[in-house]
Structures are given as C-alpha cells and as structure tokens.
Amino acid sequence: MQSLQDIDWNTWQGKDPATLTFIIKDEQILLIRKKRGLGAGKINGPGGRLEPGETMLECAIREVQEELCITPIDPIFCGESLFQFTDGYSIHVHTYMAHDFEGTPAETDEAIPLWFPLDGIPYEEMWADDIVWLPEMLKGSQFKGRYLFDGDRMLDHHLDIF
Numbered sequence: 001m002q003s004l005q006d007i008d009w010n011t012w013q014g015k016d017p018a019t020l021t022f023i024i025k026d027e028q029i030l031l032i033r034k035k036r037g038l039g040a041g042k043i044n045g046p047g048g049r050l051e052p053g054e055t056m057l058e059c060a061i062r063e064v065q066e067e068l069c070i071t072p073i074d075p076i077f078c079g080e081s082l083f084q085f086t087d088g089y090s091i092h093v094h095t096y097m098a099h100d101f102e103g104t105p106a107e108t109d110e111a112i113p114l115w116f117p118l119d120g121i122p123y124e125e126m127w128a129d130d131i132v133w134l135p136e137m138l139k140g141s142q143f144k145g146r147y148l149f150d151g152d153r154m155l156d157h158h159l160d161i162f
C-alpha cells in the first residue's frame with residue numbers, strides 16, 4: 001500500500017469513527033497538546049473516538065468536555081478526513097468548529113490547552129495532514145480528504161473542498 005490508488009475507497013470504512021473540534025474565538029484557535037492515545041505528543045484539536053449509541057455531534061461535545069473541561073457552543077460540521085494506515089488501522093474523523101464555549105479551558109490527564117493566533121498555527125508539531133485541510137476550514141470551506149499514512153509519515157493525500 002503506497003498510494004491512495006491502492007485502496008478501494010468505494011467500500012472503505014474506517015475501523016474507528018472519531019471527531020475533532022476546533023474552537024475559534026477572537027482570532028485565536030484553541031488546540032491541545034495530546035497526552036495519550038493516537039497522536040500523543042502532537043498538537044491537535046480536542047477529539048476522540050465515537051462511543052456506542054452517541055451521534056457524531058454528541059461525541060464532538062463530549063470529547064471537548066473530557067479533554068478541556070469546557071463545552072463548545074453550537075459546533076458546526078466542517079468536513080471529514082479518511083485516514084488509512086499501512087499497518088491496516090483506519091480512522092474516519094468528522095471535524096467540527098465552534099466560535100464560543102462555556103467554562104474555562106483546563107489541563108486534564110488527556111490534554112493541555114493551548115491558544116494560538118490564527119496566523120501562527122504550529123503545523124510543524126501537528127499531524128502532517130493538518131496543513132492540507134485546516135487552512136481550507138478556516139476559510140469557511142467544507143472538505144473531504146483521503147490520506148495514507150505509514151506511522152507518522154503521510155505517503156499520499158487528496159482533498160476535495162466544497
């Protein structure tokens with residue numbers, strides 16, 4: 001498996017459905033330093049895997065509550081990312097954005113909250129795909145991306161924006 005063409009995307013289903021949520025307020029974006037799980041050590045948005053019986057939106061809100069002790073207000077769906085790893089693992093990530101929240105961001109055993117200016121997003125400390133789609137999301141586009149990873153290394157990608 002070396003390129004996206006090696007994958008049958010018509011039948012592809014991610015092993016794990018998951019969410020990412022980005023809070024953007026006052027020209028700043030709220031990110032986390034992830035302390036455990038897939039991508040531990042990287043900077044990302046708060047998020048995690050869907051639990052049985054919940055909707056994607058419920059998952060997005062719960063993960064932000066668990067990781068940062070705040071509740072995003074009215075998150076809106078922005079796009080999806082289909083990640084295939086060469087070891088066979090796959091994850092289908094649904095991404096949300098909110099412009100306000102209740103509470104005060106706090107460090108938890110899962111994450112350290114970090115605010116960055118929108119023109120200073122630390123892509124070099126994030127997953128390699130983020131610089132592909134996050135600027136499009138910030139411009140207001142919806143997106144659907146497909147990515148092939150070998151561990152941390154992005155081998156191939158394709159992004160559609162709407």
Ligand SMILES: COc1nc(N)nc2c1ncn2[C@H]1C[C@H](O)[C@@H](COP(=O)(O)OP(=O)(O)OP(=O)(O)O)O1
Pocket residue numbers: 018019020036037038039044046047048049050083091093127128129130149
């Ligand atoms: C491969 O590229 C990725 N890029 C980005 N930006 N985000 C990714 C990528 N792969 C996974 N993610 C995100 C999606 C989820 O938000 C997390 C993974 O979920 P996690 O391991 O944190 O799941 P939890 O259910 O929270 O797990 P625990 O509570 O058991 O730690 O990474």
